[in-house]
Every structure is written in structure tokens, then in C-alpha cells.
Amino acid sequence: MPLVTKQGFQPTPEITYVLVEEIGAANQASLAVSVPSDTDAAVLAPHLEKIALIGIDFPSFADGRGFSIALRLRRLGFEGELRARGYLISDQYPHAMACGFDTVEIDDEMAERQPYEQWKAATEKVLPPYRVKRAG
Amino acid sequence: MYRYDEFDAAYVKNRVKNFREQVNRRIDGSLTEDEFKPLRLMNGLYLQLHAYMLRVAIPYGTLNSRQMRTLAMIATKYDKGYGHLTTRQNIQYNWPALKDVPDILDDLADVEMHAIQTSGNCIRNVTADHFAGAAADEIEDPRPTAEIVRQWSTEHPEFLYLPRKFKVAVTGSPNDRAVTKAHDIGLRMLRNNAGEPGYEVIVGGGLGRSPFVGKVVRDFLPKADLLPYLEAILRVYNLQGRRDNKYKARIKILVHETGTDELRAMIEEEFAKMDGPSIALDPSEIERIENYFAPPQFSDLPAESVALSAAKAADAEFATWVDVNTDAHKQSGYTIVTVSAKAIGEAPGDLTTAQMNVIADLAEQYSHDELRISHEQNAILPHVKLDDLPAVHAALVEAGLATANANLISDIIACPGLDYCALATARSIPVAQDIQRRFSDPVRAKAIGEFKIKISGCINACGHHHVGHVGILGLEKAGIENYQITLGGDHTETTAIGDRAGPGFSFEQVGPAIERLVDAYISLRADESERFIDTYRRLGLEPFKAALYNEEKEAA
Numbered sequence: 001m002p003l004v005t006k007q008g009f010q011p012t013p014e015i016t017y018v019l020v021e022e023i024g025a026a027n028q029a030s031l032a033v034s035v036p037s038d039t040d041a042a043v044l045a046p047h048l049e050k051i052a053l054i055g056i057d058f059p060s061f062a063d064g065r066g067f068s069i070a071l072r073l074r075r076l077g078f079e080g081e082l083r084a085r086g087y088l089i090s091d092q093y094p095h096a097m098a099c100g101f102d103t104v105e106i107d108d109e110m111a112e113r114q115p116y117e118q119w120k121a122a123t124e125k126v127l128p129p130y131r132v133k134r135a136g
Numbered sequence: 137m138y139r140y141d142e143f144d145a146a147y148v149k150n151r152v153k154n155f156r157e158q159v160n161r162r163i164d165g166s167l168t169e170d171e172f173k174p175l176r177l178m179n180g181l182y183l184q185l186h187a188y189m190l191r192v193a194i195p196y197g198t199l200n201s202r203q204m205r206t207l208a209m210i211a212t213k214y215d216k217g218y219g220h221l222t223t224r225q226n227i228q229y230n231w232p233a234l235k236d237v238p239d240i241l242d243d244l245a246d247v248e249m250h251a252i253q254t255s256g257n258c259i260r261n262v263t264a265d266h267f268a269g270a271a272a273d274e275i276e277d278p279r280p281t282a283e284i285v286r287q288w289s290t291e292h293p294e295f296l297y298l299p300r301k302f303k304v305a306v307t308g309s310p311n312d313r314a315v316t317k318a319h320d321i322g323l324r325m326l327r328n329n330a331g332e333p334g335y336e337v338i339v340g341g342g343l344g345r346s347p348f349v350g351k352v353v354r355d356f357l358p359k360a361d362l363l364p365y366l367e368a369i370l371r372v373y374n375l376q377g378r379r380d381n382k383y384k385a386r387i388k389i390l391v392h393e394t395g396t397d398e399l400r401a402m403i404e405e406e407f408a409k410m411d412g413p414s415i416a417l418d419p420s421e422i423e424r425i426e427n428y429f430a431p432p433q434f435s436d437l438p439a440e441s442v443a444l445s446a447a448k449a450a451d452a453e454f455a456t457w458v459d460v461n462t463d464a465h466k467q468s469g470y471t472i473v474t475v476s477a478k479a480i481g482e483a484p485g486d487l488t489t490a491q492m493n494v495i496a497d498l499a500e501q502y503s504h505d506e507l508r509i510s511h512e513q514n515a516i517l518p519h520v521k522l523d524d525l526p527a528v529h530a531a532l533v534e535a536g537l538a539t540a541n542a543n544l545i546s547d548i549i550a551c552p553g554l555d556y557c558a559l560a561t562a563r564s565i566p567v568a569q570d571i572q573r574r575f576s577d578p579v580r581a582k583a584i585g586e587f588k589i590k591i592s593g594c595i596n597a598c599g600h601h602h603v604g605h606v607g608i609l610g611l612e613k614a615g616i617e618n619y620q621i622t623l624g625g626d627h628t629e630t631t632a633i634g635d636r637a638g639p640g641f642s643f644e645q646v647g648p649a650i651e652r653l654v655d656a657y658i659s660l661r662a663d664e665s666e667r668f669i670d671t672y673r674r675l676g677l678e679p680f681k682a683a684l685y686n687e688e689k690e691a692a
């Protein structure tokens with residue numbers, strides 16, 4: 001599974017994710033938590049200290065819930081890595097980054113069909129005026 | 137009018153370039169058809185019954201003569217010489233070739249226009265009162281708000297893949313001409329007791345297969361909180377709206393299933409946690425945008441025009457047109473002209489290239505270079521001197537645009553229906569044409585008074601039939617068109633969904649049924665000032681139902 005990062009495609013390291021319900025029982029210091037797209041971000045609030053990586057599922061590229069979940073997690077103060085996992089297309093890469101994601105995990109078929117140049121090109125697009133003014 | 141700054145211009149131009157690349161990536165297989173579809177929809181491109189259809193945004197219905205001439209040029213160069221005005225203040229071209237679409241978008245970008253988010257499951261182009269900036273009853277011009285919402289919602293990274301489409305409308309007048317209660321979000325500008333400007337926020341209105349009147353979630357939202365509050369509503373909807381069934385995915389269903397109070401609490405909770413200042417526009421930026429909409433330099437004129445009175449006395453046809461197609465302007469000596477795109481027997485809302493050019497010329501010469509497109513599928517000249525009405529009328533007569541029927545029975549809203557639309561179950565344009573012919577006598581039409589007929593060619597209700605005084609919905613039963621009639625709908629600040637009258641009618645039966653309905657109304661109304669909708673409210677469905685089905689009973 002390739003991982004889309006700012007430096008290019010990288011192989012996704014082997015990671016053991018825990019589910020939200022399992023966080024309480026886990027006694028590691030830096031957890032990786034897997035979050036389905038119907039999760040209320042607030043349930044993670046008490047555990048954020050223990051979490052290094054949150055992987056948010058995208059069951060379909062047409063399902064935009066993950067963008068809102070990511071923003072809510074950032075607002076709750078999560079500073080670890082946010083990873084979009086599942087089905088995203090390169091055109092959505094800048095939107096994912098703007099919502100607080102750091103990386104996107106895609107499957108091999110997608111990586112072959114949409115090579116890294118397409119993901120990189122997407123981040124170089126001109127931003128809409130309201131965003132430019134907010135950013136500046 | 138708003139003018140693009142360097143950021144707007146760069147964005148819209150680049151967006152065309154990006155779309156060209158997306159088309160190429162579809163062709164080389166980088167994008168699958170499923171993946172390409174939402175991308176093309178977010179750029180206004182639909183696949184229709186016979187061909188692609190391009191839906192061009194006319195943000196909040198405002199445009200100038202140069203833009204109108206470009207729309208006319210596109211109709212000639214890339215289409216069959218006409219365009220179709222829609223109920224969402226867009227113009228649609230029904231026959232562009234896919235390969236030409238990026239070029240059309242480039243031509244549009246040259247005059248600060250685009251087709252961005254006129255389709256797809258995203259925040260659609262924002263609509264507003266078509267008399268904005270001109271109406272005598274206006275509290276505040278809604279267009280700066282609409283422009284702010286346009287900028288904020290354009291490629292908003294969080295809200296491009298919503299459960300379903302999302303429509304926002306703004307009115308700055310207590311007399312709602314923007315159908316705000318039938319939108320996902322309706323914003324009504326008002327003042328609180330301290331005189332501060334703000335909005336009443338209405339959520340969850342919508343037509344389609346399950347019509348709902350929107351609910352007020354905030355009585356008064358201070359102006360400065362607009363964008364954070366909209367963002368809160370959209371975030372709740374993006375997370376909670378249903379994605380399992382596209383017919384239950386609009387926010388109106390979420391409001392209905394969750395309950396207004398509960399949903400209001402969720403929105404308020406989200407809003408309370410927002411980092412407002414990071415989302416809201418700076419007051420200086422709001423002011424910058426408002427300045428673009430400053431009124432034009434009006435002349436000081438008396439309220440009465442001698443030239444107009446003389447012309448009316450000399451020409452009864454002209455006098456009728458003035459009475460029917462003009463509205464009160466906030467500036468003394470000026471008026472608002474409705475240019476009817478509903479000539480008897482023509483497709484409602486269709487304008488030819490030549491007509492678009494005439495309207496552009498008139499806007500330039502007589503209306504401070506401003507035009508509006510109404511959701512009622514007409515064009516508006518918002519700032520015309522009373523003294524100039526005879527000249528404007530003469531030019532409109534030449535162009536076949538002087539039908540004196542604004543708000544009358546032949547000023548019908550009709551969606552494209554089976555003539556163009558891939559989703560249609562029945563024709564709607566020919567139904568409108570048949571009714572128009574039956575009521576083509578302007579004297580009779582004026583005697584009938586305000587009478588709003590709205591026609592949709594399928595349950596999606598693009599023709600707003602639920603909120604027509606008379607709504608006509610074309611369905612299909614066993615391969616035959618069947619038209620359901622609803623009565624008593626209302627699209628204004630007193631929004632109401634019409635009542636279903638009874639079994640449907642065949643295509644041929646619709647016109648005669650409407651004639652019987654009108655005859656019944658004329659004999660039942662208290663006096664000439666009582667509109668059909670008023671009589672209906674006074675007497676209820678029964679007498680009108682009897683009239684509609686009278687003939688069937690006789691035949692049985």
C-alpha cells in the first residue's frame with residue numbers, strides 16, 4: 001500500500017491499529033487508532049495524549065465525512081499524524097491537506113493509475129480567493 | 137456590481153486549465169468515469185437526454201451587458217442560437233460538444249463568469265432577490281452577502297462531497313422574491329431591536345419528491361457571524377446527513393428526522409466551538425465587497441414622468457405593459473422592468489442570441505449597464521428611468537420581448553422536461569405553451585390578475601410546482617403522460633406547499649382543466665383585487681376541485 005506524502009509515494013510501514021473502543025485497554029504510549037467514517041470525533045477527546053496517528057476511513061471518494069472528522073480532531077487539539085485511508089483521488093489531495101490531513105494511504109491500483117505527479121500537481125493548483133485571503 | 141480582483145481572476149482562469157487536464161486524465165484513463173463525473177458536475181457539465189448540457193452560473197442573478205453579450209456569443213458559436221434561463225438564476229446550453237466545453241469556460245472566464253458548482257453534491261451557486269439593489273421595499277442589498285457566500289463556498293475543501301446538493305438563497309426584503317423557505321439554507325436580512333444588521337437563518341426547505349418549508353434555526357444572526365454559522369450548519373449536515381439513500385440525503389430530511397430543536401442544538405454546539413475569527417471575513421473585506429454594490433449614480437427626478445403619462449394615454453398596449461411589467465424602484469423617477477422571456481407559444485425562459493444582445497444593449501443604454509436574471513426565468517432591467525420606458529418598450533417589441541405578462545397566468549415557470557432532461561417523466565414546455573395560447577389575450581390575462589403556474593417534468597420539481605398557485609407535475613403512468621395538479625402553493629414569505637387536487641390529467645386534458653379552474657375563480661372571487669391565491673385561502677380546495685373535475689363527472 002503506497003502512502004502519499006509531501007516527499008512522494010512511500011511504502012506504508014506495517015502498523016497495528018486499535019479501534020476507538022480498545023483505546024482504554026491499550027497501554028502503549030503512542031497508539032495508532034483507526035476511525036470509521038461515522039465516528040463522532042468527540043469520543044477521542046479524552047485519549048488524544050496517547051495517540052500518535054489517527055487513520056480516518058474513506059469508504060468512497062464521494063463520501064466527504066472524513067474531511068469534517070479531521071477538522072474536528074484538529075480543533076480538539078490533536079497534533080499527531082492524520083491519515084486518510086481508503087478511496088481518495090488525487091484531485092482531493094489539496095482538500096484533504098486543507099482539512100488537516102498529513103498523509104493519504106491508497107491502494108496499488110490507484111497508485112498506478114494516478115502516479116505521484118498527479119498528486120503533486122493537485123497541490124500546486126491556484127486556491128480560491130477566500131482561501132488565499134484567509135491564508136494571507 | 138462585483139468586479140474580480142487578481143485572486144478571483146487567477147482562480148477562475150486556472151480552474152479552466154484544471155478542467156482541461158481532468159478531461160485529458162479521463163481520456164488517458166487516470167480517472168474512471170465514476171471519478172470524473174463529480175469533477176465535471178462541479179464544473180457545470182451534465183449528461184442530458186440528447187447531449188451534454190452546460191449550466192453557467194449567473195451568481196445571484198446579476199450581470200452586465202458585456203457578460204450578456206458573451207452569453208449570446210456562446211449560444212451562437214457553440215450551441216443552436218439560444219440559451220435557457222433556469223429557476224436557479226443560471227443559463228443552460230443544451231447542445232455543447234464536450235471538446236468545446238473548456239473553450240466555452242475560457243470565454244466565460246474572460247468576462248468574470250464560470251460554471252463552478254452549478255451541479256454536483258456541493259454548495260451550489262447562490263441565488264438572491266432579482267430586484268436586489270433596486271426594489272423600493274428593500275432593507276438591504278442581499279448581493280454582498282451572496283457574493284461573500286459565493287467566495288466562501290467556492291471549492292470549500294470540507295464541503296465538496298456532501299450527501300447531496302446544497303442550495304443557499306438570500307433576500308434583503310421582507311417580500312421574499314428569492315424563495316428562501318424552499319432552500320437548504322435561506323437567509324433573510326433584517327435588523328434587530330438595536331438596529332444592527334443580521335440574518336434570520338432558515339434551514340431545511342426544499343421541493344423535490346418530499347417538499348418541506350424551511351424552519352427558522354436562528355431568529356437573529358449578527359452579520360459578522362455569517363460564515364462561521366454557515367460552516368457549523370454544513371459540518372453538521374456533512375457528518376449527519378443520510379448517505380444510504382439519495383432521496384433522503386438532503387438536509388430537509390435530516391431536519392425532519394432529527395427535529396428542528398435537536399438540530400438547532402447541534403448547530404449551536406458546533407458554532408460555539410468554532411474558531412470564528414479564523415473563518416469570518418474581516419470587516420474591511422466585507423466593506424470592500426459591499427462597496428462594489430454601491431448604487432449607481434441616479435439622477436434627481438420627479439416621481440411622476442410627464443413623458444410616460446403621455447405615452448400611456450396614447451398607447452393602450454404600452455400602458456398595459458407598463459402596469460404589468462414594471463415594479464416600484466427605491467429611487468424617485470426610476471422603475472424596474474421585467475423583460476418577459478415568456479412570449480406566447482415559446483419555451484419559457486428561452487432567449488435567442490439576438491434577444492440576448494438586445495437586452496444587453498438596453499441594459500447598457502438605459503439601466504446603468506445592469507441586468508438580472510430572475511428565478512422566474514425572466515430578465516430584469518433594474519434601473520430604468522420612467523422617461524425612458526417608451527423607448528425601452530419599443531425596442532423590446534421589435535425583439536419579441538414585450539409580452540405584458542409578468543406574474544400573470546402566461547408567465548409560467550417550466551423546467552426543460554422531456555424535451556431535454558434525462559430524468560423527465562413527461563413534457564413540461566408543451567404544457568406551458570398550450571396554457572399560454574389559451575390565455576394569450578392580454579386584456580383577459582390582466583383581468584385574471586396574479587396567477588402563478590409552475591410546471592415540472594418529474595418529481596424532482598425543478599419547475600417549483602409545489603409552490604405554484606397552480607402546480608403541474610408531469611408523471612408517467614403505463615407509458616402515458618399523466619399530470620398531477622396542486623393548488624394553493626405559495627413561493628413568497630408565506631411559503632406553502634400546494635394541495636393535491638386529485639387524480640391526474642392526460643396531456644390534452646390539462647389546458648381545459650385550467651380554463652375551468654380560472655372560470656371558477658373569476659365567478660368566486662370577492663372582487664377584482666382578490667387574487668386567485670387569496671380566494672383559494674378563503675374558500676379552500678373544494679370549489680376548485682369541483683371545477684377541475686367537472687367535465688369528468690359530466691362524462692361519467
Ligand code: SF4
Nearest residue numbers: 551557560593594598
Ligand atoms: S423537474 Fe425533472 S424533468 Fe424537470 S428539469 Fe428537473 S429533473 Fe428534469
